[in-house]
Structure formats: C-alpha cells, structure tokens
Amino acid sequence: MKFLLAVIMGAMLFITNNVTAQKKTITATVVNAVSDEGKVGFALYDKANFRIIPLQASASKIKEGKSVVTFKNVEVGEYAIICYHDKNNNEKMDFNSYGMPMEDYGASNNVMNFGPPNYEDAKFTVSDKDVSLIIKF
Numbered sequence: 001m002k003f004l005l006a007v008i009m010g011a012m013l014f015i016t017n018n019v020t021a022q023k024k025t026i027t028a029t030v031v032n033a034v035s036d037e038g039k040v041g042f043a044l045y046d047k048a049n050f051r052i053i054p055l056q057a058s059a060s061k062i063k064e065g066k067s068v069v070t071f072k073n074v075e076v077g078e079y080a081i082i083c084y085h086d087k088n089n090n091e092k093m094d095f096n097s098y099g100m101p102m103e104d105y106g107a108s109n110n111v112m113n114f115g116p117p118n119y120e121d122a123k124f125t126v127s128d129k130d131v132s133l134i135i136k137f
Contacts, residue, residue, distance in 0.1 A: 026071040026131045028081050030106065033062045033137065038087040040067035045080050050119040055079075059086070080122035081108040083135055104137035 030040050039061050043054035058069040062085075084093045084105040094102040107117035108124050124131065 022076055023073045024076070024126050024130050026074050026079070026081070026126065026133065028069055028071070028083065028108070028133045028135055030062075030067045030083055030085075030135050030137065031065065033065045033067060033085055034104065035087070036062045036064070038062070038085060038089050040069075040083050041086050041091070041093075042069045042071075042081060042083045044071045044074070045082070045119070046077060047080075047119055047123070050080060051082070051116065074126055076126055076128075078123050078125050079108075080117070080119050080124070081133065081135065082117050082122070083107070085137060106135045106137045108133050108135060110134075110136050 026044065028042055033040060039059045041059045042057065044056045045051065045054055049055065056071045056074075058071065060067040060069045067083075082105065084101075085103050086093070087103055088094070093105065096102055105117075106112070107122040109122050111118070111121035113121070124133065
C-alpha cells in the first residue's frame with residue numbers, strides 16, 4: 001500500500017512539473033521612444049480577444065528611449081502585443097478630433113499600416129522557449 005501511494009505521489013509531482021514547465025515568458029522591449037516622459041503601456045492578446053480585452057497588460061517607465069515588460073506564465077500558443085507611449089500618464093491612448101493618434105504606438109513584428117494594428121501582421125508563436133521581442137513605434 002505504501003509503495004502504491006509513493007508511486008501515485010511521484011506521478012502527480014511529475015505531471016505537475018511538466019504542466020508548470022509549459023508556461024513561458026514574453027519579454028517585449030520598445031527601443032525608440034522619442035522621450036523618457038510618461039511610460040509605455042503594453043497589452044498581450046490572442047486572436048479571440050485582439051484589441052478588446054488583453055490577456056495581460058503592463059506598463060513600464062522609459063529610460064534612454066527604452067521600455068521593457070515581461071509577461072509571465074504564458075501558455076504555448078499564438079499571440080500579439082500592442083503598445084503605446086502614454087506621454088501624459090493618463091492611462092489611455094489620446095486621439096485628436098479627427099480620430100488620429102496623438103501618441104506613438106507599435107505592435108509585435110513592427111508592421112505598421114494606416115489604421116490600427118492587425119492581428120495577422122502582429123501575431124507570433126510561443127512554443128518551447130521564452131520569447132523576446134523588439135518593438136518600434
């Protein structure tokens with residue numbers, strides 16, 4: 001009986017460690033902020049919630065034009081990141097009366113078109129390794 005209990009406990013620990021090990025980190029770095037004023041807001045999305053509600057969100061101060069965040073415990077899958085320079089620290093992206101952004105923004109893969117970022121252009125895959133991305137405004 002003790003042997004069976006030891007085998008079951010060992011199997012549970014093995015399974016738990018393997019499930020936990022599948023979670024990865026994504027480090028996103030903006031490298032070209034025009035000033036160190038304010039902060040950069042980052043949002044991590046999957047396809048189902050792109051530009052609606054982020055899976056994770058974070059903000060980081062800017063130092064010498066760079067801002068870095070790390071998203072932790074990310075499941076293997078496909079994602080996209082959008083970020084913006086919140087120059088006035090009001091926790092939102094500002095637009096002019098014509099709907100044009102007044103603050104710099106960017107997305108993973110650095111594909112910039114007229115209009116808001118597109119999931120297909122910004123998507124990347126998290127698989128067996130942690131991911132590190134450079135994003136430019």
